[in-house]
Amino acid sequence: MSRHSRRQFVRGTGALSAVGITAVAGCLGSDDDDDGTLGLYSWGGSTQEALMDHVVEPFEAEYDVEVEATSFDNQDSMLSNIRSSPEGSYDIVMPSAERTYEAVQQDLLEPIRTEDIDTWNNLFPVFQDLALDPGDDAHVAPLYYGTIGMVYNTDYIDTSSPSWELLWDEEYEDRITVQDFAMLRVFNAALSLGLDPNTLESDGSYEDGLEMVYDAMAEQHELVRTYWGSGQEQVTQYQEESSYVGTGWGGRILALQDEGYDQLEYAIPEEGAKGWSDMLAIAKGSENRELAEQFIGFAYQDEVIQDLSPEIGYPPATGVETDEIEALPDFDPSGGEGLLFEDPEFIDEHEDEWMDTFDAIKMGEY
Amino acid sequence: MSGDGEPGTREPYADRWLAVRSRILNSPALMNPVHWLTGRKRALAVAQAGVGIFWMMLFLLAPLLYIFTISFWQTGAAGTMVQEFTLENYYSVLLQDVSLTGFDVGNIYLLVLWQSLKFGIAVTAITLVLGYVPGYYLGRSDSRWLPVLLLLIILPFWVPLIVRYYAWMLVLGESGVLSWAIELLGFGSRNFLYNDLAVISGLVQVLLPFMILPIYNSVSKIEDSLLESAKTMGANPIRTFYEVSLPLSLPGVVAGCILVFILAVGSFLAPALLGGPGDQMIANLIERTFLQGQNWPLASAMSFVYLVVLFVMITAFNRFVSLDELFGEGS
Numbered sequence: 204m205s206r207h208s209r210r211q212f213v214r215g216t217g218a219l220s221a222v223g224i225t226a227v228a229g230c231l232g233s234d235d236d237d238d239g240t241l242g243l244y245s246w247g248g249s250t251q252e253a254l255m256d257h258v259v260e261p262f263e264a265e266y267d268v269e270v271e272a273t274s275f276d277n278q279d280s281m282l283s284n285i286r287s288s289p290e291g292s293y294d295i296v297m298p299s300a301e302r303t304y305e306a307v308q309q310d311l312l313e314p315i316r317t318e319d320i321d322t323w324n325n326l327f328p329v330f331q332d333l334a335l336d337p338g339d340d341a342h343v344a345p346l347y348y349g350t351i352g353m354v355y356n357t358d359y360i361d362t363s364s365p366s367w368e369l370l371w372d373e374e375y376e377d378r379i380t381v382q383d384f385a386m387l388r389v390f391n392a393a394l395s396l397g398l399d400p401n402t403l404e405s406d407g408s409y410e411d412g413l414e415m416v417y418d419a420m421a422e423q424h425e426l427v428r429t430y431w432g433s434g435q436e437q438v439t440q441y442q443e444e445s446s447y448v449g450t451g452w453g454g455r456i457l458a459l460q461d462e463g464y465d466q467l468e469y470a471i472p473e474e475g476a477k478g479w480s481d482m483l484a485i486a487k488g489s490e491n492r493e494l495a496e497q498f499i500g501f502a503y504q505d506e507v508i509q510d511l512s513p514e515i516g517y518p519p520a521t522g523v524e525t526d527e528i529e530a531l532p533d534f535d536p537s538g539g540e541g542l543l544f545e546d547p548e549f550i551d552e553h554e555d556e557w558m559d560t561f562d563a564i565k566m567g568e569y
Numbered sequence: 570m571s572g573d574g575e576p577g578t579r580e581p582y583a584d585r586w587l588a589v590r591s592r593i594l595n596s597p598a599l600m601n602p603v604h605w606l607t608g609r610k611r612a613l614a615v616a617q618a619g620v621g622i623f624w625m626m627l628f629l630l631a632p633l634l635y636i637f638t639i640s641f642w643q644t645g646a647a648g649t650m651v652q653e654f655t656l657e658n659y660y661s662v663l664l665q666d667v668s669l670t671g672f673d674v675g676n677i678y679l680l681v682l683w684q685s686l687k688f689g690i691a692v693t694a695i696t697l698v699l700g701y702v703p704g705y706y707l708g709r710s711d712s713r714w715l716p717v718l719l720l721l722i723i724l725p726f727w728v729p730l731i732v733r734y735y736a737w738m739l740v741l742g743e744s745g746v747l748s749w750a751i752e753l754l755g756f757g758s759r760n761f762l763y764n765d766l767a768v769i770s771g772l773v774q775v776l777l778p779f780m781i782l783p784i785y786n787s788v789s790k791i792e793d794s795l796l797e798s799a800k801t802m803g804a805n806p807i808r809t810f811y812e813v814s815l816p817l818s819l820p821g822v823v824a825g826c827i828l829v830f831i832l833a834v835g836s837f838l839a840p841a842l843l844g845g846p847g848d849q850m851i852a853n854l855i856e857r858t859f860l861q862g863q864n865w866p867l868a869s870a871m872s873f874v875y876l877v878v879l880f881v882m883i884t885a886f887n888r889f890v891s892l893d894e895l896f897g898e899g900s
Contacts, residue, residue: 377760384861427846429763436842443743445762551646558862562677565849566684 239268241494242294247274250515257511258502268494278302285311290488295495298343300479303335304547307342313485314340319496322503325521329539335547343482344499345520347512348542349533350476351387354441354451358466365470367395369448376426380446383430385561386550392419394474401546421564441467453532454516469532471541478542480520640869650865658870678871685851689834692772696829700780708788722778734842737771738762763845771843772833780825787821823890827883851875
C-alpha cells in the first residue's frame with residue numbers, strides 16, 4: 204500500500220465529504236433534465252472496460268443514475284461525430300491532448316465549472332491549467348497521462364541516467380528506432396539540443412534553432428534502423444531486438460515487460476519527454492452538465508482513480524500515489540511537471556515545412 | 570382474400586384500391602420475377618450494366634472527382650480547407666525545387682515517385698523471371714494434379730496481406746528462418762530486414778501469383794496442333810519456343826507485368842513494414858500528407874499526379890506492345 208498514508212487519509216476523507224456535499228447539493232436542485240441517464244463517449248477496448256468497472260458502475264450505484272456508454276477508436280471520428288450531431292447528443296466525451304485544441308477551437312465543449320467540482324484540487328497544478336486548452340475557462344478534465352519516452356534494452360545499454368543523446372550515439376548505429384512523425388522528430392531533437400521544443404529558438408532565433416534541429420534529425424537518420432509507424436511496429440522492433448534504443452509508449456512497454464521482456468526499460472530522459480493526457484470533457488449542449496461534473500468529481504476521488512489508473516496502465520492526473528501507480532512506466536515523481544506538452548498553435552503554423560524537410564532528409568536530399 | 574365485409578357496404582374508393590392491389594400482386598414481375606426478367610432482355614441488360622455503372626460512379630468516380638476538386642482548394646488553419654481556387658498544390662508537387670536547366674531535382678514528391686517507379690520496375694522484372702516458368706509449365710501441363718497446383722498458387726490470397734508481410738518479417742528478421750539458415754552455414758551477417766532488398770523480396774513473394782496466373786491462362790490457350798506442326802516441320806524445341814510459344818504467351822506476360830507493376834508502385838505496407846529509413850514510396854507519402862499533415866488539398870494533388878503518371882505510362886506501354894492487338898488475338 205501507500206507510502207504516504209497520512210496524506211492519503213486526509214485526501215480520502217476530504218474526497219468523501221466532498222461526495223457527501225455534492226450528493227446533498229444534487230438533491231436540493233439541479234438544472235439537469237431528470238431522465239437520470241448520462242451518456243459517456245469514451246475510448247473503447249480495455250480503457251472502456253476499466254472505466255466501466257472502476258468509475259461507471261460505482262457512480263451509478265452511488266447516484267442512482269444510469270450511464271450509457273458508447274465508444275470510439277480514434278480522436279478524429281469522435282470529433283466529427285460530435286460536430287455532425289445535434290447539440291445535446293453527447294454528455295461526457297474523451298478528447299486526448301493532441302485534439303483538445305481543435306475541440307475547443309471548434310466550439311464542441313462546454314466550459315467545466317471547476318468551482319463545483321470539490322475534488323478538482325486533487326489534480327496536479329499542471330493539469331488544472333493546461334496550456335493546450337485555450338482561453339481562461341477549463342474545457343477538459345485530465346484523467347491520466349503518459350509520455351512519449353525512451354525505450355532501451357538493458358542487455359546492450361547500461362545507463363543509470365538515460366539521456367536522449369543515446370539516440371544520437373554512433374555506438375548504436377542501425378539499432379535505433381524512432382516514430383515516423385515529423386512533429387515528434389522536431390520536438391525530440393529540440394529536447395536533446397536543450398532548445399525549447401515549443402519555440403525552437405536558439406539565442407532568440409527560430410531559424411537558427413530550426414537549422415540545428417534539422418541537422419540533428421539528419422544526423423540521427425544515418426543511425427536509424429527504421430522509422431516505426433504503428434504501435435505494433437514499435438513493439439516488434441524492441442521485441443525482436445531489431446533495435447536496442449528508441450522512442451516508445453510506456454503502456455506498450457509495460458505490456459511487454461508483463462510478458463517477460465524484463466530487459467526492456469522505459470524511461471523519461473533527463474531532458475524531459477513530450478507528454479500527453481486523456482481527458483474527460485462535457486460536450487456542447489449537454490443536458491446533463493451538472494451530472495457530468497459530478498461524474499468528473501467522482502472519478503477524481505483517490506479511491507476511484509487509484510484503482511482505475513493501474514488497470515489502464517497510465518498514472519493518474521491527480522496526486523494519489525500507491526506502489527502500483529509509482530511502478531507505472533510513465534509515472535512522473537514531479538507530479539506532471541516533467542511533462543512537456545506541445546504548443547498546438549506553433550505546430551499548426553510550421554508543421555508543413557517540418558514534414559517537407561523530414562522527407563528530404565529521408566531521401567538524402569537535405 | 571381475407572374477410573373484407575360485404576361488397577355492398579364498400580366505398581367505391583376501396584374497390585378501386587383492391588383492384589390495384591390485386592393487379593400489383595398478380596403482376597408477372599412479382600409472380601415470377603426471373604421469368605419476367607429473362608423475357609425482357611433489354612431491361613435485364615440495362616439493370617445489369619446499371620448496377621455496375623452505379624457502383625463505379627459511387628465508389629470510384631465520385632471519390633476521384635472529389636479528390637480532383639479539392640486538389641485546387643487552399644489549406645486553412647488547423648487542417649481546414651478553404652474553398653478558393655489555387656494552383657499552389659500542383660506547383661508544390663511538380664515544380665517546387667526543380668531547376669530545369671541544371672537537371673537538379675530537389676522536389677521530394679518527384680524523387681519519391683521516381684523511387685517508387687524504380688521499385689515497380691525491379692519487382693516486375695523479377696516476378697516475370699520467376700513467374701514465367703511455373704506459368705508456362707502449368708499452362709502446358711495435363712497432370713491430374715493441375716487443380717491442386719493452381720490452388721497452391723491462389724492459397725496465399727486466403728491470408729490477409731498484412732499477415733503475409735509479418736510472416737516475411739519472420740523469415741528475414743534477426744531471429745528469422747533465413748538468418749538461422751545462414752548461421753548454420755557458418756556466416757555471420759543477419760541484416761536482412763529494413764532495406765531495399767527486403768521491400769523488393771517481400772513484394773515479389775506477394776505479387777508472384779499475379780504474374781503466374783495470366784501467363785498460365787494465355788499458355789493454356791495455345792493449341793497443341795501449333796506446337797506439333799512446328800515439330801513436324803523440323804523446328805527444335807528451342808526454336809519452337811521462340812517462334813511459337815513465346816509470342817503466343819505474350820498477352821499473359823503483358824497482363825501480368827501491368828498488374829504487378831501497378832500493385833508494386835502503389836504498395837503501402839511493404840515499405841512501411843519491411844523498408845529502412847530511406848525506403849519511401851508514394852503511397853506512404855500521400856498517406857502521411859493526408860493524416861499527419863492534415864493537408865488534404867496537397868495530398869489530393871499528389872494522388873492525382875500519381876494517377877496521371879501511371880495512366881500515361883500504361884498508355885505508352887500499350888502503344889509500344891499494342892496491347893489491343895495482343896488481347897484481340899489472345900481471347
